[in-house]
Amino acid sequence: MAALTKPGSPGQHGGKKWLDGAVGYEVYVRSFADSNGDGIGDIPGITGRLDYLKWLGVDIVWLTPFYKSPGHDHGYDVASYSEVNPIHGTLEDVDDLIERAHQLGLRVVFDIVPNHTSSEHRWFQQALADPSSPERDYYLFRDPAPDGGPPNNWPSHFGPSAWTLDEASGQYYCHLFLPEQPDLNWRNPAVRAEFDAIYRFWFDRGVDGFRIDVAHGLLKHPDFPDIPQIKPIAADAGPMENFFSFDHIYDLDQDDNVEIFTRWQDVAAPYDACLLAESGVEAHDRLARYVQPGALDLTFFLKPGWMAWDPAKFLRELVGLAEIESHGISWVISNHDQARPASRFGGGPEGRNRALAVTALMFSLGGVPFLYQGEELGSPNGEIAPEDRHDPISTRNETDEGRDVCRTPMAWNTDPFNGFSSVEPWLKAADRPLDFTVAGQHANAAAPLHRYRRLIALRKHHPDLWRAELKVIDSGRPDVAVIQRGTSLTVANLGSQSFAINLGSGQWQVLFASQGGDGDLASGIVNVSAETTVILVPAA
Numbered sequence: 059m060a061a062l063t064k065p066g067s068p069g070q071h072g073g074k075k076w077l078d079g080a081v082g083y084e085v086y087v088r089s090f091a092d093s094n095g096d097g098i099g100d101i102p103g104i105t106g107r108l109d110y111l112k113w114l115g116v117d118i119v120w121l122t123p124f125y126k127s128p129g130h131d132h133g134y135d136v137a138s139y140s141e142v143n144p145i146h147g148t149l150e151d152v153d154d155l156i157e158r159a160h161q162l163g164l165r166v167v168f169d170i171v172p173n174h175t176s177s178e179h180r181w182f183q184q185a186l187a188d189p190s191s192p193e194r195d196y197y198l199f200r201d202p203a204p205d206g207g208p209p210n211n212w213p214s215h216f217g218p219s220a221w222t223l224d225e226a227s228g229q230y231y232c233h234l235f236l237p238e239q240p241d242l243n244w245r246n247p248a249v250r251a252e253f254d255a256i257y258r259f260w261f262d263r264g265v266d267g268f269r270i271d272v273a274h275g276l277l278k279h280p281d282f283p284d285i286p287q288i289k290p291i292a293a294d295a296g297p298m299e300n301f302f303s304f305d306h307i308y309d310l311d312q313d314d315n316v317e318i319f320t321r322w323q324d325v326a327a328p329y330d331a332c333l334l335a336e337s338g339v340e341a342h343d344r345l346a347r348y349v350q351p352g353a354l355d356l357t358f359f360l361k362p363g364w365m366a367w368d369p370a371k372f373l374r375e376l377v378g379l380a381e382i383e384s385h386g387i388s389w390v391i392s393n394h395d396q397a398r399p400a401s402r403f404g405g406g407p408e409g410r411n412r413a414l415a416v417t418a419l420m421f422s423l424g425g426v427p428f429l430y431q432g433e434e435l436g437s438p439n440g441e442i443a444p445e446d447r448h449d450p451i452s453t454r455n456e457t458d459e460g461r462d463v464c465r466t467p468m469a470w471n472t473d474p475f476n477g478f479s480s481v482e483p484w485l486k487a488a489d490r491p492l493d494f495t496v497a498g499q500h501a502n503a504a505a506p507l508h509r510y511r512r513l514i515a516l517r518k519h520h521p522d523l524w525r526a527e528l529k530v531i532d533s534g535r536p537d538v539a540v541i542q543r544g545t546s547l548t549v550a551n552l553g554s555q556s557f558a559i560n561l562g563s564g565q566w567q568v569l570f571a572s573q574g575g576d577g578d579l580a581s582g583i584v585n586v587s588a589e590t591t592v593i594l595v596p597a598a
């Protein structure tokens with residue numbers, strides 16, 4: 059195994075210098091740009107919009123899965139990891155995208171789905187067709203419980219049980235998501251070898267890294283014990299509520315997952331490629347293990363993306379984690395699985411301002427923050443009629459509106475379908491008005507788009523924001539965080555009362571204020587308005 063040390067100093071990610079100070083941007087491939095008029099986003103459409111991302115100032119573009127897939131979970135059910143789904147383009151289109159991105163100085167990160175395959179993957183088809191084939195042990199087949207039911211009580215994220223009976227053999231197979239997404243057996247060395255080859259296939263084509271889907275789910279406890287139920291489950295509980303009524307001590311976040319991460323790092327490091335976990339782990343110390351020396355470069359911290367507006371809780375989560383691990387975290391409040399923050403935080407201008415205040419704090423915590431397409435516009439949730447829903451969480455359960463609300467097409471302009479496509483998009487949603495489009499905001503200097511762009515640019519001009527040692531200064535209020543990094547000072551006042559801070563003598567300059575203008579620092583006392591984050595540096 060290559061001796062890979064990950065220096066503990068901020069700003070270094072396993073020696074991959076290009077991650078230092080970087081900002082990422084998630085492209086939900088189905089909904090970014092449709093170049094061929096079929097209503098579904100595609101690779102050439104994204105390539106055609108890379109100039110916009112360059113203008114916005116981001117460094118890394120993460121694309122959600124575009125591989126061959128029957129689409130039961132919109133690409134997170136992969137039938138072949140090295141083939142491109144024709145609805146999204148061809149392998150040549152992918153090569154062109156990488157080439158154009160690199161010409162622009164952008165890095166490209168793809169999405170790998172190693173926890174499960176599609177049930178249409180040839181491995182699973184072979185496993186079903188011939189239970190004595192090597193592929194059978196690529197998956198998690200188990201005998202029924204003595205009563206003939208599933209082997210244990212594990213629920214699926216998408217409801218109800220994590221087990222489906224293979225009638226031909228009389229055994230059940232495990233799936234933490236849909237029955238069409240059978241989980242792989244990561245204790246089988248052959249599965250590990252298959253994925254090494256998949257990584258190399260794409261690294262050889264020039265991709266700069268991978269976001270790793272369900273990184274916390276790979277290994278299961280070898281004995282498959284029942285998991286404890288921690289809450290009563292209402293009869294009308296949705297699948298997620300059902301899932302989170304259990305303590306996932308045997309199906310998720312097993313200690314030995316880290317072995318797999320270090321193996322992958324050995325594959326990625328010679329390419330200078332990055333590995334970024336999608337991990338639902340909430341406990342800060344557990345999450346920090348994903349980016350321990352030799353393991354992954356980065357991990358998302360997803361919890362803030364599930365939270366409604368709660369200032370003190372946001373600060374406890376964000377600052378609390380940053381105090382134990384800052385440079386290995388990819389901070390996010392939004393992605394293609396989570397309701398839009400502008401809506402979650404109260405809607406309207408208030409929701410947007412709150413979202414920007416939290417984002418400005420995240421940009422001062424080190425690591426590599428990510429924005430999700432449309433977040434830079436302060437987009438609220440899309441409006442989708444119940445009969446037009448696509449997300450399997452809602453179409454298969456009729457319990458909640460699911461994730462479609464954050465997957466509506468990118469609103470480029472006020473052309474039909476907001477310039478996303480020339481025909482009705484795959485996900486029908488009300489068109490966005492001019493003020494919520496890229497074109498409309500581009501023309502308005504006060505629009506969120508320009509504020510986000512300015513925030514992104516700050517990290518380039520003030521490396522203290524991600525590089526210098528992070529010190530948390532006691533603000534005396536649970537809803538206010540004061541972070542000092544080198545010369546920079548970030549005051550995040552998420553509370554509903556303004557907050558005054560005395561900066562003492564010396565001249566300061568407001569680099570960024572999530573609301574309002576550039577502030578007035580004449581007296582040395584800075585009044586930070588309610589629900590506002592301000593970033594200051596000494597005046598030059």
Ligand code: NOJ
Pocket residue numbers: 131134171235271272336394395
């Ligand atoms: C997380 C992905 O972000 C989500 O969209 C998907 O449904 C699950 N993993 C299962 O792959």
